[in-house]
Amino acid sequence: MTALHAPPTAPVHGWAFGTDGPVRTIPNVITAVRLIACVALAIPAILSGSTMFTLASIAVYWIGxxxxxxxxxxxxxxxxxxxxxxxxxxxxxSTVVIAALVQLRPTMAVPLALFLIQFDILDCALSLSFLRWPLLSINYFHLVHRGVYRWNWSPPAKAANTAGLVLLVAFGPSPVYATVFVVAVIAMKVVSLWAVCRIPRWSGPARPADVD
Structure with missing residues (x-):
């Protein structure tokens, strides 16, 4: 199986030219297994309100x-x-995990619902925007816009955007704190989408220039 990589002459790894690459890869198998396992654990969590199944589904999702x-x-x-x-x-x-969390913490339904809308709509559109350029994935979006990458997909941003909500839902004394957190994330996603829409779409054979 041959992975997609930038041409040997390209100075920076992360650009992808040519085909979209093979489907049958070990990473894709891992993604499929962790998705099936997460849903399989989240369903009994939703039906029974089990803390154990909920935590297990979250762990499978994150670790996978x-x-x-x-x-x-x-x-x-x-x-x-x-x-x-x-x-x-x-x-x-995330959809099945949030549904399980609502069963455990019904008072947190509002921030959890807002997070789900943000993640499944705004963040999904933002994440798929890497397809406008010949990038391997969002992990290389810094080659197009360093700021958007830093706010959304750098390791600290990924950890803060997901773990922050889970901690506030699990240990927060009030849904207000979690709601404020989610609204702040939504604002950041909207600004990021606006910034991405302003970047010209790549339309030539040459490697796009980095954009700050």
């Missing part, structure tokens, strides 16, 4: 999301198809 990305990079099997599959799998997983 880390593993498929690491496998893609280490095995050099990063593909655009795999990146899209990962984004879609994240939305399905």
């Amino acid at each position: 999301d880390i593993l498929d990305g690491e496998a893609a990079r280490r095995l050099r099997q990063e593909t655009r198809r795999g990146a899209v599959f990962d984004i879609v799998a994240d939305r399905i997983s």
Whole structure:
């Protein structure tokens, strides 16, 4: 199986020219397994309100999301198809996990619902925007816009945007704190989308220039 990579003459890895790459890769298998496992654990959590199943579904989602990305990079099997599959799998997983969390913390329904709308609509559109350029995935969006990458997909941003809500839902004394957090994230996503829409779409054979 041949992964997508920038041409040997390209000075920076992350550009993808040519086909979208193979479908049958180890990272895609990991993504499929973690998606099925997360849904399988979240369904009984939703039906029974089980804390154990809810935590297990969250753990499978997060750990699996880390593993498929690491496998893609280490095995050099990063593909655009795999990146899209990962984004879609994240939305399905987050939907069932949020539904399970609502069962456990019904008082947090408003911030959880707002987060789901933000993640499944705004963040999904933002994440898929990498397809406008010949990038391997959103992990290389810094080649197009460093600020948008830093706000949304750098390791600290990823951790803060997801773990922050879970911690506020699990330990926050009031839904107000979680709601304020989600509204702030929504504002950041809207600004990021606006910034991305202002960047000219790549339309030539040459490697696009970096944009600050």
